[in-house]
Amino acid sequence: MSRKITFLTLFLWLMTVTFPVIAQQKTDTTYTFRFVPQKDMFYVPWNGNDTELARLLECIENNKATILDGKLPLLVDGYCNSLGGEAENLATAKIRANRVKSELIIRAKIKEENFITRNHVTEGDFVTVRLTVPVKGTAVTDAEAEARRKAEAERLETEKRAEQERLAEEQRKAEEEARLAAEKAEAEKTAQQNKLTDTPSETKITNDYHFSLHANLLRWATLTPDLGAEWRICPSWSIAVNGSWTSLSWSDKERRYALWEVAPEVRYYMGEKKAWYLGAMFKAGQFNYKLSETGKQGDLMGGGITAGYQLRLNKSLDLDCNLGLGYLNVDFEKYEVIDDVRVRRGNETKDWYGPINAGVTLVWKLF
Known part of the structure; x- marks a missing residue:
């Protein structure tokens, strides 16, 4: 009898110590939206996207206040690997992610700053939306929210810098192609002039007298x-x-x-x-x-x-x-x-x- 009392007392003590730790843990929920290979249109009724969207909208509605406060960002990852080059895949992944976000902004009445977006050129043709939802009774601290906002700002700055570098490289290539084309045209013009000079009897008017x-x-x-x-x-x-x-x-x-x-x-x-x-x-x-x-x-x-x-x-x-x-x-x-x-x-x-x-x-x- 004394052993049973001792075991019950120990079990209650362990539950008292462990339960607050479990209560403070967070659960990650991921929603996946499928895309047609090589396409960037978001077809909601296609391939189970409507079911995933309904589940996601319900989750957003249940945590809307926390999301709008910036304490619970939606982690959006766009994927594409069905096109020829890395730049094309990355651009398509970005468009897909933006289309999913636009759907959520319109339907759930949330804002662009409530998302943290990343794009990838591996794995497949889909977009995932992930929420780290805290268990009931816990809350995201201001420090965590600030860290997330800072991370999102850094990500946006990195993407902006990469986009500027890409545009600068495209402009440099265009200028180089224009320069080469101008040089080629000038060379052809010079060759034609030399030909005219070398063969006057064939190109000039024969009877050029008065x-x-x-x-x-x-x-x-x-x-x-x-x-x-x-x-x-x-x-x-x-x-x-x-x-x-x-x-x-x-x-x-x-x-x-x-x-x-x-x-x-x-x-x-x-x-x-x-x-x-x-x-x-x-x-x-x-x-x-x-x-x-x-x-x-x-x-x-x-x-x-x-x-x-x-x-x-x-x-x-x-x-x-x-x-x-x-x-x-x-x-x-x-x-x-x-x-x-x-x-x-x-x-x-x-x-x-x-x-x-x-x-x-x-x-x-x-x-």
């Missing part, structure tokens, strides 16, 4: 001196005039070849190099041919369309190849020479449609 003299080499080859001039009004338009004259006789003047012609022309130059052209030409002149017993002497007049191309030889010389098609009217008389006297043998008039001019002309650009 006034030039012409000599039709085909006419000279037939012993018919031919000279002309061209005034370049602008890069696309010019006015030209050509003249030919010759007077030859042989076999004691029994044979004769004489003529003169004047051919004014308006030209329009085309293309990037202004080398091809189309023109409109008028031609007038007189002739005297006696290459057999019967000679022909008369007038010619007509005109047509010309086309040509100027090939650059050097800075001062071009070679102009051209052809004219159109109409000529020839009015002439036939004659014979008897005892050095011309005897008329009749008149004729002919119309000609076809080539009226051809030339391989040397162009000398004066200025």
Whole structure:
């Protein structure tokens, strides 16, 4: 009997000593909210999130006064590891945590300062909210609340500093990329300018002159001196005039070849190099041919369309190849020479449609 009394007394003493210690302990309650991998939207009805949210709101309501006083912060941890890089995972974890906090702020009427937030790039795709709820009859001391507020302030300062460093690094990279792009563009521009300098005949306008003299080499080859001039009004338009004259006789003047012609022309130059052209030409002149017993002497007049191309030889010389098609009217008389006297043998008039001019002309650009 004495042993039973002694054992009961010892048990009561242990309970007296141990119970206050147990009463001062705190219980941690964790609530987990699941997220779709690679997404940051908070779907409340999905994967049991609605049940967890209801439990958490009930716990907040039961401890709301303590939470609002700052003595019982909500510990929020955001997680993400389903994206490619650490920075992307950390940013998504932060967004997820903020979405959960926004839901609690709206539904439970609490404030941002009532949370302590941390974000992680490991473990999975979820957000946890943890409360260290004291057992009934105990309270969080002012020192503990102050320590928690200080820890939260330090955390926010660290996150702010990290965000500033990240932005500074992104700006530095952007400036470096812009500098490299500018250097590349400048190098390409310089190379293009060098190319233009090295190949002027391919890139500059071939006919960059204002006034030039012409000599039709085909006419000279037939012993018919031919000279002309061209005034370049602008890069696309010019006015030209050509003249030919010759007077030859042989076999004691029994044979004769004489003529003169004047051919004014308006030209329009085309293309990037202004080398091809189309023109409109008028031609007038007189002739005297006696290459057999019967000679022909008369007038010619007509005109047509010309086309040509100027090939650059050097800075001062071009070679102009051209052809004219159109109409000529020839009015002439036939004659014979008897005892050095011309005897008329009749008149004729002919119309000609076809080539009226051809030339391989040397162009000398004066200025």
